[in-house]
Amino acid sequence: MTEILKTNYQIIGICALVLAVLIVRIVVYLRNGKRERAQENRRMGWESVITRCGNAGSFVLKGREIARFSVSGWLRAFGELSETTQKKACAAILRDNSRRLTARVGGRADNAEKGYFAYVLSVADLSGLTDEQKADYVGFVRRLLSGSSVYCRENALKALYNLGDARAVADAVETLSDDARLHNEKLLSDGMNTFSGDRAELARALMERFDRYDDHSQSAVITFFTVAGFHEWDTLFKKRLESGDISTDQRCDILRLILKVPSEETKQILIRTLMDKGKAEDWQTAAVAATGLDEYPGDDEAVEALKYGITSPAWNVRMNCASSLVKLDPPAKVFDEILGGSDAFAADALRFALNSKGSVSV
Numbered sequence: 165m166t167e168i169l170k171t172n173y174q175i176i177g178i179c180a181l182v183l184a185v186l187i188v189r190i191v192v193y194l195r196n197g198k199r200e201r202a203q204e205n206r207r208m209g210w211e212s213v214i215t216r217c218g219n220a221g222s223f224v225l226k227g228r229e230i231a232r233f234s235v236s237g238w239l240r241a242f243g244e245l246s247e248t249t250q251k252k253a254c255a256a257i258l259r260d261n262s263r264r265l266t267a268r269v270g271g272r273a274d275n276a277e278k279g280y281f282a283y284v285l286s287v288a289d290l291s292g293l294t295d296e297q298k299a300d301y302v303g304f305v306r307r308l309l310s311g312s313s314v315y316c317r318e319n320a321l322k323a324l325y326n327l328g329d330a331r332a333v334a335d336a337v338e339t340l341s342d343d344a345r346l347h348n349e350k351l352l353s354d355g356m357n358t359f360s361g362d363r364a365e366l367a368r369a370l371m372e373r374f375d376r377y378d379d380h381s382q383s384a385v386i387t388f389f390t391v392a393g394f395h396e397w398d399t400l401f402k403k404r405l406e407s408g409d410i411s412t413d414q415r416c417d418i419l420r421l422i423l424k425v426p427s428e429e430t431k432q433i434l435i436r437t438l439m440d441k442g443k444a445e446d447w448q449t450a451a452v453a454a455t456g457l458d459e460y461p462g463d464d465e466a467v468e469a470l471k472y473g474i475t476s477p478a479w480n481v482r483m484n485c486a487s488s489l490v491k492l493d494p495p496a497k498v499f500d501e502i503l504g505g506s507d508a509f510a511a512d513a514l515r516f517a518l519n520s521k522g523s524v525s526v
Contacts, residue, residue, distance in 0.1 A: 454484035
């Protein structure tokens with residue numbers, strides 16, 4: 165009898181668990197359906213607003229449309245519509261209601277909403293903004309740079325790039341430096357390359373404030389120059405290499421910039437760096453310098469420096485020196501000397517580089 169009761173209790177327990185799971189799934193389904201219907205209603209509501217604006221020939225929103233909308237719902241609907249055929253109409257609404265929209269969203273306490281509005285500004289076509297309208301949005305996104313959220317800061321920066329205001333971007337980088345906000349260097353440099361305005365003007369604005377940036381932000385600017393092909397300040401950056409106050413990372417970034425324009429002065433800097441750091445603990449700059457020496461074919465000094473660097477204890481330095489040596493295509497005796505020498509690691513690096521090029525190794 166006891167066993168039968170025990171079995172019945174187990175069956176009842178299993179049935180109760182299954183029922184509870186079914187109830188939870190039904191509740192979730194109904195809640196999701198309600199959320200989707202609400203989102204669809206919001207989207208349709210804003211589509212009707214856009215239609216009304218189009219028919220009226222003016223995209224200035226009515227007072228009640230600004231005051232009564234739910235910020236989170238509007239942002240979600242607007243973000244979706246900005247990626248459809250309504251993209252131009254959404255841009256027109258942003259253009260003609262800049263002050264009221266920034267006041268409405270800026271008054272919210274939720275930084276996620278502000279960050280998403282900055283995202284909307286980063287993807288919208290804002291080319292038709294007047295200077296006054298642009299100033300409204302620049303002022304809004306600038307305030308997000310002092311927040312603790314990387315999400316807000318990155319969207320604010322993207323919005324500034326899209327707004328095309330060179331001085332605003334340069335000031336934003338200074339704000340991040342002053343606040344000691346460690347923003348990913350690659351995000352900064354990649355973002356600068358998406359700048360919608362005059363990138364030469366942006367480069368000048370960045371250099372006006374360069375000394376006020378922290379080392380991290382300075383490296384981002386140098387990387388931006390390397391990708392964009394700005395070399396007007398190469399002489400200044402070459403002098404910075406003589407300073408002991410910059411990081412190894414920034415030294416590497418400067419070398420990557422200047423090696424793009426081969427010259428006798430640049431060659432000597434690369435050779436000196438390789439000879440000084442090729443066998444040092446901080447070998448990173450030597451590894452970068454080695455990649456630039458392949459631009460000097462027939463140059464005995466470059467070959468000798470690479471022969472020295474290929475014996476480095478650092479794998480990266482050896483491999484880069486080997487690759488550059490193969491590209492320089494020196495006399496065969498140079499390869500024979502390394503392949504037949506006592507440094508097995510140097511020989512392996514050269515053999516790998518020769519095989520990668522399709523040459524027959526000895």
